[in-house]
Amino acid sequence: MPDELAVRTESIRKIYQSGDQSVAAVDGISFEVHKGEFSAIAGPSGSGKTTLLNLIGALDEVDEGRIWVDGTEITALGRGERADLRKHKIGFIFQSYNLIEVLSALENAEFILLLQGVDPAERQRRVRAIFERIGLDGLEDRRPHQLSGGQQQRVAIARAIATQPALILADEPTANLDSATGAALLDVMEELNRDLGTTFIFSTHDPRVMERATRLIRLVDGRIVEDH
Amino acid sequence: MDSVLLRIGWRNLWRNPRRTAITALAIAVGMIMLAFVLSLMAGMKRDLINQGTQLMLGQVQIHKRDYRPDRSIFDTVPLDGRALADQLLDRDDIFGAAPRVSAFGLVSSGDKSLGAEIVGMDRDAESQVTTLGRKLEAGDLPGRGERTIAVGRSLANTLGVSPGSELILLTQAADGSLGNDLYTVSGIFRTGLEMVDGGMVVLDLGVAQELLALEAGRIHEIALRSTSPARAMEVAAAIEQSLGVEDISVAPWQELAPQLAGWVAMSDSWMWIMYLIVFVLAAISVLNTMLMAVFERLREFGVMAAVGMQPRTIITMVLAEVISLALVSLLVATILGAPLVHWITNSGIDLSATTDGISMSGTVVDPVIRGAWAPAEFAVAAGLLVVCAALAGLYPATRAARTDPARLTRGEIR
Numbered sequence: 001m002p003d004e005l006a007v008r009t010e011s012i013r014k015i016y017q018s019g020d021q022s023v024a025a026v027d028g029i030s031f032e033v034h035k036g037e038f039s040a041i042a043g044p045s046g047s048g049k050t051t052l053l054n055l056i057g058a059l060d061e062v063d064e065g066r067i068w069v070d071g072t073e074i075t076a077l078g079r080g081e082r083a084d085l086r087k088h089k090i091g092f093i094f095q096s097y098n099l100i101e102v103l104s105a106l107e108n109a110e111f112i113l114l115l116q117g118v119d120p121a122e123r124q125r126r127v128r129a130i131f132e133r134i135g136l137d138g139l140e141d142r143r144p145h146q147l148s149g150g151q152q153q154r155v156a157i158a159r160a161i162a163t164q165p166a167l168i169l170a171d172e173p174t175a176n177l178d179s180a181t182g183a184a185l186l187d188v189m190e191e192l193n194r195d196l197g198t199t200f201i202f203s204t205h206d207p208r209v210m211e212r213a214t215r216l217i218r219l220v221d222g223r224i225v226e227d228h
Numbered sequence: 229m230d231s232v233l234l235r236i237g238w239r240n241l242w243r244n245p246r247r248t249a250i251t252a253l254a255i256a257v258g259m260i261m262l263a264f265v266l267s268l269m270a271g272m273k274r275d276l277i278n279q280g281t282q283l284m285l286g287q288v289q290i291h292k293r294d295y296r297p298d299r300s301i302f303d304t305v306p307l308d309g310r311a312l313a314d315q316l317l318d319r320d321d322i323f324g325a326a327p328r329v330s331a332f333g334l335v336s337s338g339d340k341s342l343g344a345e346i347v348g349m350d351r352d353a354e355s356q357v358t359t360l361g362r363k364l365e366a367g368d369l370p371g372r373g374e375r376t377i378a379v380g381r382s383l384a385n386t387l388g389v390s391p392g393s394e395l396i397l398l399t400q401a402a403d404g405s406l407g408n409d410l411y412t413v414s415g416i417f418r419t420g421l422e423m424v425d426g427g428m429v430v431l432d433l434g435v436a437q438e439l440l441a442l443e444a445g446r447i448h449e450i451a452l453r454s455t456s457p458a459r460a461m462e463v464a465a466a467i468e469q470s471l472g473v474e475d476i477s478v479a480p481w482q483e484l485a486p487q488l489a490g491w492v493a494m495s496d497s498w499m500w501i502m503y504l505i506v507f508v509l510a511a512i513s514v515l516n517t518m519l520m521a522v523f524e525r526l527r528e529f530g531v532m533a534a535v536g537m538q539p540r541t542i543i544t545m546v547l548a549e550v551i552s553l554a555l556v557s558l559l560v561a562t563i564l565g566a567p568l569v570h571w572i573t574n575s576g577i578d579l580s581a582t583t584d585g586i587s588m589s590g591t592v593v594d595p596v597i598r599g600a601w602a603p604a605e606f607a608v609a610a611g612l613l614v615v616c617a618a619l620a621g622l623y624p625a626t627r628a629a630r631t632d633p634a635r636l637t638r639g640e641i642r
Contacts, residue, residue, distance in 0.1 A: 060634035083533065
């Protein structure tokens with residue numbers, strides 16, 4: 001896999017059983033994402049966007065095909081190795097924020113650094129800098145339920161970028177946000193992409209995200225029907 | 229990392245405070261009941277052993293190897309028994325050594341006669357080993373060289389004697405003759421054990437040896453008091469080894485009173501049954517709580533796995549929560565249970581209105597049943613609770629850890 005590639009997939013398939021029927025959620029997709037891209041995967045519900053993101057993020061296993069992330073073939077890795085790869089190379093942003101309820105905003109954002117074994121002072125330094133940058137200054141000690149949806153998604157972004165991963169996968173990150181908040185978050189992510197060169201792949205329905213993306217991949221029934 | 233997991237576990241515990249409080253209280257009540265029963269059983273066990281060994285038995289006895297069970301008058305310890313008793317007192321683990329002779333004979337007063345065991349003992353030495361001297365209703369045990377006799381209450385009633393009365397003893401002597409003599413009753417003892425109160429008389433050791441035609445050094449047994457009944461086996465083995473005489477047997481109370489040892493072993497078995505009942509209930513409570521706690525947080529576990537938390541770390545985190553729950557339960561149990569155990573240990577349950585004492589396995593249990601502090605047993609129980617809780621928590625934790633992060637984030641589990 002060439003160095004300039006953040007992601008490469010080769011004929012990947014993921015099949016789900018629904019009663020007696022097999023449904024290919026991802027059906028033989030091959031594509032590449034270059035480092036620094038700000039890509040969006042679009043498509044109707046059930047087209048396989050989230051499944052594709054989960055496979056690239058090593059959250060789920062392919063039934064066929066191979067996937068490389070930042071030069072590592074993740075389809076050849078065991079469970080523990082995939083967890084390690086996620087910890088060091090991939091950041092995730094989920095549609096429903098998925099923050100840890102019992103941790104403060106700051107603790108949520110530094111959680112992956114903690115898993116990486118970064119010392120407390122360094123963790124705090126990095127996370128506070130990110131909070132300042134993405135407008136969470138002063139909210140460090142609040143628990144998730146004390147934050148608005150937009151603020152929670154910002155914390156999720158802070159958590160995803162705190163380790164400076166090679167790739168950030170964002171599953172419909174603006175779906176639960178109002179227009180203004182969604183636009184503001186896209187600004188933040190665009191800025192991170194531009195300034196830090198972080199590769200972003202979104203799955204989205206949101207036309208605003210598609211407009212901002214530098215590349216748009218459309219899926220229908222688990223297959224790529226458009227890529228520009 | 230571990231301290232953070234503990235912190236998360238602790239905070240998760242209080243996400244649903246009412247559920248946690250109810251579970252902790254249920255476990256704590258089980259632990260309090262267990263502590264109460266453990267204390268009661270420890271107290272009864274202590275009393276049973278103490279009463280059983282202190283009255284007449286002693287913690288360890290020395291005999292000629294063939295003496296028991298027939299107890300022939302001819303089978304005396306094949307060493308100078310009095311000298312051996314004195315010599316044993318030099319040991320650090322022996323606090324009392326009482327040499328005795330024993331024979332069966334006929335006790336008569338007027339036209340009434342009864343069969344009884346005649347025991348010759350040194351009153352001073354005996355007081356260091358057994359409590360017979362404290363069971364006197366009237367008078368005293370025979371002093372050294374006194375030609376007097378102490379008898380049990382039932383025997384005295386049957387023969388119609390009291391202190392100052394005269395009794396005739398008739399028995400077989402070791403030289404083949406018939407030993408018989410007249411003695412004045414010096415005291416009457418009441419132990420609560422019918423076999424003692426109705427079937428035993430006590431003479432001074434030297435006087436009894438004279439009756440039985442045994443020389444001064446010839447005795448049938450030496451009863452010993454050691455540091456504690458629990459060490460009797462160890463002490464008996466050490467003495468037997470140090471004596472190195474093939475024909476001498478040194479037996480701990482467990483061997484001398486197998487029925488008593490059986491009761492003690494049975495009380496230990498009951499303790500394990502109590503452990504089992506309490507811990508099965510505790511484990512079910514923990515399992516129920518943790519299944520709910522884990523299943524309502526599947527998405528959260530999914531996120532943790534997604535961001536790189538290893539499956540074993542997820543298990544550790546759930547276990548931290550379970551162990552926190554067990555520790556809270558233990559704290560509640562300690563706070564609420566300590567006064568109860570204090571009461572049963574100090575005041576006890578008084579059954580004297582219904583009984584004078586319970587006689588079992590050759591011993592008499594006091595009608596006031598008192599507990600004993602059982603820190604070792606409670607520590608074992610506490611440790612077992614934590615282990616049982618952890619085992620119960622392992623099931624939901626393992627299921628969560630084995631599920632793909634993608635499924636967990638959808639709120640599904642394998």
